[in-house]
Amino acid sequence: MRRPAFLPDNFVLMLLATVALASLLPVQGTSAQVVKWLTNAAVAGLFFLHGAKLSREAVVAGLLHWRLHLTVFSATFVLFPILGLALRPLFEPLIGPTLYLGVLFICALPSTVQSSIAFTSIAKGNVPAAMCSASTSNIAGIALTPLLIAAMASTSSASSGAAGVISWQSAAGIVGLLLLPFVAGQIAQRWIGGWVARHRGMLKWFDQGSILLVVYSALSEATVEGLYHQVSLGTLGLLVLISALLLFVxxxxxxxxxxxxxxxxxxxxxxxxxxxKKTLASGVPMAQILFAGQAVGLIVLPIMVFHQLQLMVCASLAKRYARRAEAAEAQAAAGTATPAAPAARP
Incomplete structure (x- = not known):
């Protein structure tokens, strides 16, 4: 039976359920550490499977796609900051300078890695190029984010010492959790590549399951720290509006x-x-260093709101892209299988 057009798809419903669960029953203490470990294991497994699925030719082509990488880089570190500064006179008086500093922090952050690649995979996009572009953006953000936020906010909090600490932690996380499993999958491709290709449904569940785990873990931590007691519902609504403007533009x-x-x-x-997309996983540790001594909880609240909104929107959009790709593939297959019509008799 076909789902009514006004209803969201199953993945969006699962995301909404995950947000509700993390808000009402957040995981904490030892259980939070277990969920974090499971999340890291799921992400590493996802990248291993992507490495085993993709051909060497596809990976090389993704690395060399400089036009795509330049476009992503420009959107992340040029277009977003311009929009943040342009919206400042309108929204800073409404939400206050501290929260709007958090909005500018969103605009200075690099792209996500895991969820960008997962959604690209769900939407049947160029996964090798997405992997290279998102990873490069995240590494570049180690240096660019402190510089951008210092320029936009006219603050001296982005010290060289803080940048150095972020550099080692972020680089180690990307290499250990994402790059090494992918390389291991590439090495194992000759033995398991065919099996992974025949079980694409498993990769889809890894994509979606890892995103749900990331959402539950991150939002649980924010809920435990008092996310819903720091600002009013009206202010949260304004943050959703600002996030929507940034994202949709x-x-x-x-x-x-x-x-x-x-x-x-x-x-x-x-x-x-x-x-x-903007990273929450790297954003929170960066904020704790860059804004030490300030109201870090309020400053990171906008990225938490933006993060949830981008996941909801991207989940729906990825499904639409996937349906269009499947329809195009089916149409192409039908055209190939249908014999040419006989010529009309004179």
């Missing part, structure tokens, strides 16, 4: 730019998901 610009400049559908998917 950037997504719209990226879609139009991708289509006007001749990128393929698979490249467009990677550009949209890598260029419009």
């Amino acid at each position: 950037v997504m719209g610009v990226l879609v139009l730019f991708s289509r006007r400049t001749g990128f393929s559908r698979a490249d467009e998917v990677a550009i949209v998901f890598c260029g419009s």
Whole structure:
């Protein structure tokens, strides 16, 4: 039976249920450490399977796709900051300077890695290019985020010492949790690549399951720290509005730019998901260093709101992209299988 058009798909419903569960029954203490370990294991397993699935040729092509990487980099570190500064006169008086500093912090952050690649995979996009672009963005953010937030907020909190600490932690996390499992999967491809390709459904469940675990873990931690007691519902509504403006403007610009400049559908998917998303996993540790001595809880609240919104929107968008790709594949297969019509008799 076909789902009514006004209802969200199953994955969006699962995300909503995860948000509700983390808000009402947040995991904490020893259980939180177990969930965090499971989340890391799921992410590492996901990248291992992607490494085992992708051919060496596809990986090399993704690494060399400089036009795509330049587009994502420009959206992340140029377009977002411009939008943040442009919206400042309108929204800073409404939510206050501390919360708007958090909005500027969103604009200075690099892209996500795991969820960008997972959504690109769900949407049948260019996964190798997304992996390279998102990882490069995250590493570049180690240096660029402190510089951007210092320039936008006119603060001296982004010290060179803090940048150095972030550098080692972030680089080690990317290498150990993402890059090494992917390389291991590439090495194992000759033995298990065919099996992984025949069980694509397993990869889909890894994609979606890892995102749900990340959401539950991150939102549980925020709930335990008093997320819902720091600001009013009206202020939260304004933060949702600001996040929606940032997200939809950037997504719209990226879609139009991708289509006007001749990128393929698979490249467009990677550009949209890598260029419009911001990392919560790296953002919170960065904020604790960059804004030491300030109201860090309020400063990171906007990225928490933006993070949840981007996951909801991207989940729905990824499903739409996937349905279009499947319809195009089915149409192409039907056209190939249908014999040419006989010529009309004179």
